[in-house]
Amino acid sequence: MILVKDVFVNGKRQDILIEGNKIKKIGEVKREEIGDAEIIDGKKKIAIPGLINTHTHIPMTLFRGVADDLPLMEWLNNYIWPMEAKLNEEIVYWGTLLGCIEMIRSGTTTFNDMYFFLEGIAKAVDESGMRAFLAYGMIDLFDEEKREKEIKNAEKYINYINNLNNSRIKPALGPHAPYTCSKELLIEVNNLAKKYNVPIHIHMNETLDEIKMVKEKTGLEPFIYLNSFGFFDDVRVIAAHCVHLTDEEIKIIKKKNINISHNPISNLKLASGVAPIPKLLNENINITLGTDGCGSNNNLNLFEEIKISAILHKGVNLNPTVVKAEEAFNFATKNGAKALDIKAGELKEGYLADIVLINMDKPYLYPKENITSHLVYAFNGFVDDVIIDGNVVMREGKILTVDEEKVYEKAEEMYEILRS
Ligand SMILES: O=c1[nH]cnc2c1ncn2[C@@H]1O[C@H](CO)[C@@H](O)[C@H]1O
């Protein structure tokens, strides 16, 4: 058991008792209830639910800074995909550890990933102590042979991850996007999602160029095209980006309960555009937040995404009342948990013990009133303690699960291989 004592949580100072991987009690915990629990003094701290990053390509930490200031298609075709051809399990493993360190240090406890070499990713996630949904990124480029291979790979990885029997690591399906995946592949993804009961994680409507490509090929906008063959039926979908949407497409998103992963920083950096978040909120569509990979962000600090999502739409809509602080905070917590169907994103009895503690003795967190406002508009993301699945992963700024120095050294080594 772990007892976080006298911490500011859910609006007042109280204790949090953790048993196994769950929150057992929030309130006043008496001595006789705690046995020989590890005690964490929370007096100077606030406790928040661990953040949930719903769109990552985690090993891309190693691509940080390699191809800045380019549009999506040029970025992918001329820089990222050629470098990705050099990846292997070892490179991906170290890149993932680097990403996990970064996420833990900035208060993220769960991420939803789409990438390659999932054995390396899963090994790193397991060691780091983080919670993750891992999807193999399927790309067939409309080639039948590739399609068969991608479907086999995706199914193989679902089984591989399920067989790990790790309650923190779950499989997902990751068809890359409608402009890189054939209709036949997407139909098979829908079947596999139902067969294995796993979520689908896909890039949708990120840029005008790609929408044009889909329209030229099919005559339809991406959501309408996918809906025409039942892609969204009876499955849980997390659609990343959704920057350019027609009203008809928004209707489909609402009707099919599609979860949006809003990635404002990646969309700004690649000049993809600004997603119509206030409009989607008006339709009660579930908005979550993602960083995307470090090639297009260039970090994994979800607090930056919270702040940008809260201010961007105000500026673009000339309306300071849209995306309120609490809404933005919920994007990164409650709503992410809903999209991934996990009992997290809130600190409540019976919920997963994914908890982040922040020392409030920081100049930018005074005066100690309006805490949610501070977390959204003033905080930089450097958190102090992180508990995931009931395990202390970081304590007073020290990560307990991985050897950070070793990871930094290896990250440089792996980067040398990628750029050679
Ligand atoms: O913003 C993005 N849009 C489209 N593709 C992306 C983006 N970020 C990364 N990838 C690419 O998605 C594949 C993983 O399945 C990788 O090839 C990665 O480089």
Ligand SMILES: [Zn+2]
């Ligand atoms: Zn992406």
